[in-house]
Amino acid sequence: MTEAPVRRRDRERTRSELLRVATEAFAEFGYDGTKVDEIAERTHTTKRMIYYYFGSKEKLYIAVLENAYRGIREAEQSQHVGDLEPVEAVRRIAELTYDHHRNHTDFIRLVSIENINHGRFIRRLDSLRELNQPALGLLEDVLERGRLDGSLRSDVDSIDVHLMISSYCFFQVANQHTFGYLFERDLMAEDRRDHYRDLIGDVVVAWLSR
């Protein structure tokens, strides 16, 4: 049959379409809130295909999670601050992290959902830990440079710095609804974006520089 190559191309296309649609759905509704039928309806194929390609809702979700982390890691690799002085580099990392989070709300929500699930599924993704984490490596390099030239404190752990920056950036996206409602302040407002980006930069620099 001459359809074979076409089939093959469809095969990959179908799979990746399912993955894309499932990512949107899980990010929007959570794990339990997402219905397999709902995903199928947003697709050009049928529900049956989800089982054909992924086996179960759980496995589809795990594929979505892995895919999302992989995409994020790849995006992080494009970050470069090597040509900046350590203090400015650390500020830049905070700012890049901020923008990065704001630009990947689906990913943030998936991480939130996974934590609601007590991290039940991420544990099955050994590959994730093995993927080196560019963001952390970058930070370690800068902190080391700062230590050597005396511009940054030497008594902080890179993971703690990452934690501080991530917490702030994550919260803005993940908790925007409750925080926005309770304090009548839209954390995602475009006209406050610069302000919030500067803020984490200022804090980190104030904390780390000496």
Added chain:
Amino acid sequence: MTEAPVRRRDRERTRSELLRVATEAFAEFGYDGTKVDEIAERTHTTKRMIYYYFGSKEKLYIAVLENAYRGIREAEQSQHVGDLEPVEAVRRIAELTYDHHRNHTDFIRLVSIENINHGRFIRRLDSLRELNQPALGLLEDVLERGRLDGSLRSDVDSIDVHLMISSYCFFQVANQHTFGYLFERDLMAEDRRDHYRDLIGDVVVAWLSR
């Protein structure tokens, strides 16, 4: 029969037991992940009573959410830092907030869940915004004192400070599973509790003092 008063007391007891059990269930499984039957089974009454007292799963969840926020607000009111110098007071606020979050993981999870729900339910709780927010009031007082005596920067907004502290504290609890797994670091480990409490204090002081 002497059971009459018991029965009458049961009314309030049944309602509050349902609320308590439901809080645990929703915090553990999320909104969609929680089954009404499941709540009933953990109770001494029947599923029917949930509908008798609360009307629907949704209304029960909203009652849980309101109750959780109310409890937190009350707990916040017991915080006092009035006798400390501004710099130390601001450090203390950060530390109290940290402990506060660690001690109320159910509440943190409910907030996470509510955000996954796009804050759909919290909007129905007008009362929440009207409840004054003690944590914020305390912070405003301290920042004002610091402004007056020159010990703290005068160009920061109290909500931004609250945001920074909250982000850090929230993340530790809310994202412990993914962060813990990926960085092989248990953020909730008891022997690192002091370290993480000091950390947010240091950061805030470094940021705000002058």
Added chain:
Amino acid sequence: MTEAPVRRRDRERTRSELLRVATEAFAEFGYDGTKVDEIAERTHTTKRMIYYYFGSKEKLYIAVLENAYRGIREAEQSQHVGDLEPVEAVRRIAELTYDHHRNHTDFIRLVSIENINHGRFIRRLDSLRELNQPALGLLEDVLERGRLDGSLRSDVDSIDVHLMISSYCFFQVANQHTFGYLFERDLMAEDRRDHYRDLIGDVVVAWLSR
């Protein structure tokens, strides 16, 4: 206690209010479609009172049915055609019946509902058969007069005449929704009322007179 008479008045008032509200509800929603809660909500008392006064939904419905028939019989008794010639009297009976049906749609609907129920409940109302049926008595008198003076056919049964007239009048009210929709003709339109009243009069006169 001086409240006794007040109580007694309330008692009757409560019972008759329940009956009135239940009549409306059953007529609107049918037997199964009517919820005991729904009736209670439209009342100034509680659902519990329905059981107190009537014992069950079924018994309430039966009370409604009996009450409705009793009201109709009473209304029929006010009809008089004794001073008209037989032919005109029979026409008048048809016309009065027509108006009578149009003015008692709740009753019509209750009868329809009872037939949907295969007449399950009306059979328990022995009293109904014993109540003499004024409409039929009136008709018998007129037919007898017509027989005697030769103005009306003598070979028809009064129940058959009653059946013919009732069928027409009943249908107009009972089937107005399907007929109105299918033939795009509103049988209850006020501006066609005279036409439809005349029609049954014409038919009956054409049939019976000689």
Added chain:
Amino acid sequence: MTEAPVRRRDRERTRSELLRVATEAFAEFGYDGTKVDEIAERTHTTKRMIYYYFGSKEKLYIAVLENAYRGIREAEQSQHVGDLEPVEAVRRIAELTYDHHRNHTDFIRLVSIENINHGRFIRRLDSLRELNQPALGLLEDVLERGRLDGSLRSDVDSIDVHLMISSYCFFQVANQHTFGYLFERDLMAEDRRDHYRDLIGDVVVAWLSR
């Protein structure tokens, strides 16, 4: 296996069996009185299949209603009176309508039920109005013929004639229980069938001929 074709055939068979059983059930118990479980139990399949094929109880009922009307319209098409003189033709139409109603009590009851529902569902069946109504067409033809040869009155509307005949025939079936009980007369008794058929013929002829 030889069951393959059987399975495929089952699809249509299952659907039509559900429709048939549902028709009986709705006609017997009314819309609210019919339980989905009940329908399923009278079937060789499960309750789940009702939702698979029809989506909801409401949609099943609508399918039943449409199907019933469609069957009636088809049955009406087999009526022929073209070779009779107008007067006899109009009598024949009345008689055919009478038998037609007596032979389709399920349909009559469904129409009654639909009217108790205020015609809520029939309005969704646009198709019904578009289906030409053979009974009415037939009547129009005959009235026109009678007008031309002077044997029938020319001042009556075909829909009014249809209304008169339908009312009588419908009532006999629809109200048999209350009428039968109150007047101790079984309208459906086989030995009175001819009498009641003749009766509507006589009335219509007396009314329309001249």
Added chain:
DNA sequence: AATGAATGAGGGTTCATTCAT
């Protein structure tokens, strides 16, 4: 005479998944 509290039994519906080719 009157009533607030409680409830067992079922109601319609949806879910993720498997059957059978």
Added chain:
DNA sequence: AATGAATGAACCCTCATTCAT
């Protein structure tokens, strides 16, 4: 490799009614 048909098990919720003074 791909798919249309079918489904058991739950799920949230409502019903008429009774309990216990």
